Amino acid sequence: MPMDTTTMDPEGVTETLNREKVQAYSGPEPEWLKERRSHAWEVYEKTPMPTTRLEEWRYTDLKKKLDLDGLAWPEVTECADDFDACPDGLRDAMEADRAAAGHVWGIDGLVFHIDLEEDLQQKGVVLTSTRRAVDSHPDLLKQYLATETLPPESGKFEALNASFWTDGILLYVPSGVRLDLPIRVTRWVSQTGVALFSRTLVIAEPGSQVSLVDEILSDDLESQTLVSDAVEVVAKDGAQVQYVSLQRLGHGAFYQSSQRTLAQRDSTLDTLNVSMGASTSRVDLNAQLLGPGANSDMLGLYFGDDTQHFDHNTSQDHVAPNTSSDLLYKGALDNESRSVFRGIIRVHPKGQKTDAYQTNRNLLLSDNARADSLPNLEIQADDVRCSHGATVGQLDAESRFYLMSRGLTREQAERLVVMGFLGEVLSRLPLGGVVEKVTNVIEEKLRQV
Amino acid sequence: MPENETLQDLGLDEYKYGFVDEEKHVFRTQPGLTEEVVRQISAQKEEPEWMLEFRLKALDIYNSKPMPTWGGDLSSLNRVLDDIYYYVRPQDKMEHDWDDVPENIKTTFERLGIPEAEQKILAGVGAQYESEMVYHSLKQEWEEKGVIFDSIEEGLKNHPELFRQYFGTVVPSEDNKFSAMNSAVWSGGSFVYIPKGVELETPLQAYFRVNQERMGQFERTLIIADEGSHAHYIEGCTAPVYSTESFHSGVIEIVVHQNARFRYTTIQNWSNNMYNLVTQRAMVHENASMEWLDGNLGSKLTMKYPSCFLVGEGAHGEILSIAYAGNGQHHDTGGKVVHAAPRTTSSIVSKSISRGTGRSSYRGLCKVYEGAKHAKSNVECDALLINDTSRTDTYPYIEIDERDANVGHEATVSKVGEEQLFYLMSRGMSEEEAMALIVRGFIEPIAKELPLEYAVELNRLIDLEMEGSVG
Numbered sequence: 001m002p003m004d005t006t007t008m009d010p011e012g013v014t015e016t017l018n019r020e021k022v023q024a025y026s027g028p029e030p031e032w033l034k035e036r037r038s039h040a041w042e043v044y045e046k047t048p049m050p051t052t053r054l055e056e057w058r059y060t061d062l063k064k065k066l067d068l069d070g071l072a073w074p075e076v077t078e079c080a081d082d083f084d085a086c087p088d089g090l091r092d093a094m095e096a097d098r099a100a101a102g103h104v105w106g107i108d109g110l111v112f113h114i115d116l117e118e119d120l121q122q123k124g125v126v127l128t129s130t131r132r133a134v135d136s137h138p139d140l141l142k143q144y145l146a147t148e149t150l151p152p153e154s155g156k157f158e159a160l161n162a163s164f165w166t167d168g169i170l171l172y173v174p175s176g177v178r179l180d181l182p183i184r185v186t187r188w189v190s191q192t193g194v195a196l197f198s199r200t201l202v203i204a205e206p207g208s209q210v211s212l213v214d215e216i217l218s219d220d221l222e223s224q225t226l227v228s229d230a231v232e233v234v235a236k237d238g239a240q241v242q243y244v245s246l247q248r249l250g251h252g253a254f255y256q257s258s259q260r261t262l263a264q265r266d267s268t269l270d271t272l273n274v275s276m277g278a279s280t281s282r283v284d285l286n287a288q289l290l291g292p293g294a295n296s297d298m299l300g301l302y303f304g305d306d307t308q309h310f311d312h313n314t315s316q317d318h319v320a321p322n323t324s325s326d327l328l329y330k331g332a333l334d335n336e337s338r339s340v341f342r343g344i345i346r347v348h349p350k351g352q353k354t355d356a357y358q359t360n361r362n363l364l365l366s367d368n369a370r371a372d373s374l375p376n377l378e379i380q381a382d383d384v385r386c387s388h389g390a391t392v393g394q395l396d397a398e399s400r401f402y403l404m405s406r407g408l409t410r411e412q413a414e415r416l417v418v419m420g421f422l423g424e425v426l427s428r429l430p431l432g433g434v435v436e437k438v439t440n441v442i443e444e445k446l447r448q449v
Numbered sequence: 450m451p452e453n454e455t456l457q458d459l460g461l462d463e464y465k466y467g468f469v470d471e472e473k474h475v476f477r478t479q480p481g482l483t484e485e486v487v488r489q490i491s492a493q494k495e496e497p498e499w500m501l502e503f504r505l506k507a508l509d510i511y512n513s514k515p516m517p518t519w520g521g522d523l524s525s526l527n528r529v530l531d532d533i534y535y536y537v538r539p540q541d542k543m544e545h546d547w548d549d550v551p552e553n554i555k556t557t558f559e560r561l562g563i564p565e566a567e568q569k570i571l572a573g574v575g576a577q578y579e580s581e582m583v584y585h586s587l588k589q590e591w592e593e594k595g596v597i598f599d600s601i602e603e604g605l606k607n608h609p610e611l612f613r614q615y616f617g618t619v620v621p622s623e624d625n626k627f628s629a630m631n632s633a634v635w636s637g638g639s640f641v642y643i644p645k646g647v648e649l650e651t652p653l654q655a656y657f658r659v660n661q662e663r664m665g666q667f668e669r670t671l672i673i674a675d676e677g678s679h680a681h682y683i684e685g686c687t688a689p690v691y692s693t694e695s696f697h698s699g700v701i702e703i704v705v706h707q708n709a710r711f712r713y714t715t716i717q718n719w720s721n722n723m724y725n726l727v728t729q730r731a732m733v734h735e736n737a738s739m740e741w742l743d744g745n746l747g748s749k750l751t752m753k754y755p756s757c758f759l760v761g762e763g764a765h766g767e768i769l770s771i772a773y774a775g776n777g778q779h780h781d782t783g784g785k786v787v788h789a790a791p792r793t794t795s796s797i798v799s800k801s802i803s804r805g806t807g808r809s810s811y812r813g814l815c816k817v818y819e820g821a822k823h824a825k826s827n828v829e830c831d832a833l834l835i836n837d838t839s840r841t842d843t844y845p846y847i848e849i850d851e852r853d854a855n856v857g858h859e860a861t862v863s864k865v866g867e868e869q870l871f872y873l874m875s876r877g878m879s880e881e882e883a884m885a886l887i888v889r890g891f892i893e894p895i896a897k898e899l900p901l902e903y904a905v906e907l908n909r910l911i912d913l914e915m916e917g918s919v920g
Contacts, residue, residue: 364852377843379862382834387861392849
């Protein structure tokens with residue numbers, strides 16, 4: 001007999017994560033935010049923990065992968081707003097990000113540095129931390145944070161994040177303002193055995209243009225650390241937005257990111273998710289195409305080694321007519337690593353003239369690697385063009401043979417073939433600095449292979 | 450079809466197999482599924498004790514499994530399942546001579562063109578009416594070569610060892626809720642054995658007809674293709690149109706031994722009040738080849754995924770699936786290939802057409818186990834949407850545990866191209882003719898694999914379904 005979930009003990013309530021903690025944490029906050037957190041917690045308690053019986057969690061068993069009971073609340077990590085005083089790993093990452101319109105640096109879930117070009121500030125661009133925005137820009141948070149884009153009702157982790165977020169990034173771009181250079185966010189995790197919750201909110205007003213590159217990284221972590229991100233991106237009429245997530249956490253991290261993008265009329269809203277690190281990495285990305293002429297390019301790149309587990313769960317919702325989306329996720333898997341890709345294109349009844357594509361390609365580099373791919377389509381309009389494809393295969397022996405015949409060693413040839421395979425994704429994202437950085441990260445990983 | 454013949458000229462403007470015969474039966478169980486019903490079926494068939502135990506165990510498994518929550522809408526199925534007759538015996542014994550078949554049943558099958566087809570193109574014919582096979586015959590030349598083509602009940606009676614060796618091994622009762630149900634109440638179906646090295650030049654055919662209102666048909670077929678043999682089996686299904694719903698749940702088990710080739714063709718054209726939930730699976734051994742050709746035109750809801758378990762090195766599996774979902778119909782169909790041995794290859798080609806409020810879903814699995822080196826698999830799905838109320842879905846599952854494997858999946862969804870329509874109409878065709886031509890072109894890769902008579906029939910059905918679809 002199925003049990004009645006309402007009478008069951010709420011799942012995922014621990015000594016660290018509980019109602020009292022939510023109340024204590026939001027104690028000094030304004031009333032509206034207290035209510036939001038308290039409501040999110042109620043939703044969290046009512047929502048059962050996802051199990052592999054759920055289609056969307058079929059291949060990622062949280063019982064085995066995540067131990068919520070073992071997580072503590074983080075200490076506040078003191079970090080002076082001083083480049084030279086930062087941990088080495090963080091400094092190296094920031095070093096590569098010098099060319100930017102603005103920077104955000106964070107450590108263990110708290111932002112400690114923000115800068116933004118002077119003339120952009122004058123044009124009304126807002127770049128701040130969500131914690132500071134509670135005082136400085138409450139109206140923006142009230143309207144957009146965990147409301148229509150990613151409300152707590154979206155799922156268990158979304159509700160948990162909305163209850164406990166400690167900080168994050170707020171980026172607001174006024175009508176018609178265009179940023180030539182990207183905003184670079186670099187976040188470092190130094191504590192181990194803790195739960196970190198962060199939010200990113202990007203609002204691009206009509207006709208504006210902005211790119212945000214969000215990098216999170218750490219050394220290897222001794223005990224399991226939960227890193228939870230919630231990302232909400234809104235591109236209004238005619239806006240152009242690029243969101244790039246670069247995940248380079250160390251082993252021991254359980255990375256969980258929920259992302260939803262809303263693309264209004266004639267807007268372009270592109271995303272790139274690069275998953276390189278963490279022991280387990282789960283990304284839920286939902287792209288909503290809400291206005292005619294909206295377009296989303298969705299790119300993804302992953303490289304697994306050791307026993308890494310990647311799970312990318314994407315969806316493309318074509319709600320309005322004349323919208324387009326194009327998804328390309330590619331990954332290479334070595335050692336005993338494993339990847340799951342589950343994608344769905346949903347064309348709603350009004351989504352006539354939709355143009356939607358979805359491709360997932362996997363390269364297995366070892367006998368013990370595994371790739372599961374579930375590219376789905378649900379089409380409820382007739383005048384559409386949709387296609388999807390998925391492949392799983394090994395290294396192309398002919399390419400390798402050719403390169404070796406030109407004098408390369410086997411290892412060099414293999415690296416080159418893998419680079420070429422993954423490079424297709426990067427070639428579709430002409431964003432200065434990011435391509436180089438990702439290329440370097442992949443090469444670093446390949447050298448360890 | 451001659452050029453420029455319109456759809457009306459064909460005179461096929463309704464489901465032509467929807468006629469009803471007078472209900473005549475010599476025995477039937479009470480509606481609903483109970484242990485008593487299972488015992489009665491077993492007693493009616495004078496079965497050995499082990500089969501009764503097999504059935505009762507399967508009933509327990511059926512009762513313990515929850516209703517699937519995926520696939521089609523099964524919300525009203527529980528009501529249907531409480532309401533239907535699980536066993537209806539139309540006559541006392543099965544006949545081998547067409548002349549001995551009772552007049553009313555004979556007329557039904559004659560209207561469906563069965564004896565005629567037998568004369569022309571078939572090596573053997575079986576016909577099932579309600580719960581029992583009423584007729585089975587095999588041409589003498591094949592009988593002499595040791596081919597067995599019998600009702601499943603006669604298989605159990607006359608070849609007990611062969612039967613018991615294979616029965617329930619390809620599709621165990623535990624496999625899913627409906628294979629458990631079938632295992633509990635199975636009745637009718639074919640038992641086929643093709644001896645070593647025998648190549649059947651013409652197909653065997655089984656024909657399934659449900660006439661009784663509120664009736665469940667649970668045929669069970671067991672086919673063994675011994676080493677190096679080669680055969681083709683065709684099944685066809687129809688039922689009258691009633692306002693109440695009927696239910697059909699078959700289990701087909703096929704064992705294809707080393708170097709053998711077997712092809713199984715289904716032309717499913719149940720009336721639109723039928724739930725059709727079928728488990729079809731083949732165990733394919735070394736260098737053997739299995740082909741499923743699955744045509745789904747009728748029924749209210751079909752959930753059916755013919756499967757190839759490639760367990761011997763070099764085994765090959767092929768699934769060609771075509772679905773045509775008209776108003777109110779949902780076909781949740783596709784195929785499964787499981788690669789469990791090295792150098793196994795497979796291909797799935799699925800074509801679906803949705804018209805009116807019809808919905809067709811492709812659901813498929815391609816699984817490569819570790820050690821199945823050099824396995825290759827390719828899946829292609831094409832969906833055609835005719836109206837803005839039509840719906841199509843694609844749910845492929847790809848699970849790869851082996852590096853030295855190559856697996857691909859491609860799917861496209863499109864509307865009947867305005868350019869194609871315009872071109873054909875500029876050559877003097879009406880919009881309807883042009884539409885029918887495009888749809889026929891779309892399914893052609895599958896239709897051409899069918900024996901000629903069936904290809905013609907499929908095309909006529911498509912024409913019939915296409916009528917009035919424009920505008």
